[in-house]
Amino acid sequence: MSSTSESILISILYLIGLISWPESRKKKKRGRPYVYHPTVILRCFVVRIWLRLDSNRALHDFLAMECYPYNRKIMKACGLTSLPDRRTFDRRLSTVSVDIKERIAVMAALFVKETFVDPYIVSVDSTLLKAKGYVWHKSSMIKRIVPRSGIDIDARWGFSHTKGWIFGYKLHITSSTGSLIVPLSADFTQADVQDNQIYSTITSSLPQGVCYMAADSGYDDHKLYDLSIHRRGFELVCPVSEIYNHTSSDRLQLINFYDSELGQAIYSWRGISVEPLIKHIKGVFKIDPLPVGGYQKAAGIVLLLVLLYQIIVYYNCKTRKEYPKAIKHMLGS
Secondary structure (H helix, E strand, C coil), X not given: CCHHHHHHHHHHHHHHCCCCCCHHHCCXXXXXXXXXXXXXXXXXXXXXXXXXXXXXXXHXXXXXXXXXXXXXXXXXXXXXXXXXXXXXXXXXXXXXXXXXXXXXXXXXXXXXXXCCCEEEEEEEEEEEEECCCECCCHHHHHHCCCCCCCECCCCEEEEECCCEEEEEEEEEEEEXXXXXXXXXXXXXXXXXXXXXXXXXXXXXXXCCCCCEEECCHHHCCHHHHHHHHHHHCCEEECCCCCXXXXXXXXXXXXXXXXXXXXXXXXXXXHHCCHHHHHHHHHXXXXXXXXXXXXXXXXXXXXXXXXXXXXXXXXXXXXXXCCCCCCCHHHCCC
């Protein structure tokens, strides 16, 4: 790892300690308290991603290397006074996704507060991600027969109009629009979960100031329009072209607004914001197919990548980089 990459990583690790859900909004965890604070564990997983380590075992081995010139500094930046067991990393990776989603929301609020992004128009979309290992055919799935090892039995089949049928999971993202496009919220589901089913959850933590949500036809649902305007305080804008003799007046208004000059201008942001953002994240971190198996672990890794993307872009904004989203070269190896 170069000295520049090392210094950036350490800065990123310290930034993670500054972004957490307010104490007043945290639910008290039942049972025995963690030996290692969630922030400490998240920092360790960021090290794994940054160094492109392919497993928690590799992460543990790296941190345990006494002769490596950088790992003592990195352990200190992570907040480690002792080395967790490899199985500790495995267990905690299966539980971090909720904490990460909250931190993604905190980062989104920070981008808005510091005026790096304007939340006036937000976009939402999803992407299918192939599961690690072999596919589990539906005929075997129905019979609950796992024909061979190496199949992620938590994954499901989902359909994409561009990729066809994919066995795996789905990443859902909302993003800002305008000059700087970053994730504002994210969620992770099995591939067979429809976009409209996750809409309520993914829009619940958006920063204040959103007026319009641009989405594709998968979100054309009467309940989502009502949820958006009455509970979220913004308008959902997506294709609504079907007109029948019994079409309600409310739906006709939606159609007229979507077809209007303003509606088309709002909707056009979707194709130049959230879609290329998802493609960029997948390309930078190479998560298709996924590097881990099992729903909980896959959710932890993928959502952490979204959070790390936010943090690196924020770091670039604070250090006044000309191209804040140019982050691929920053990752160590």
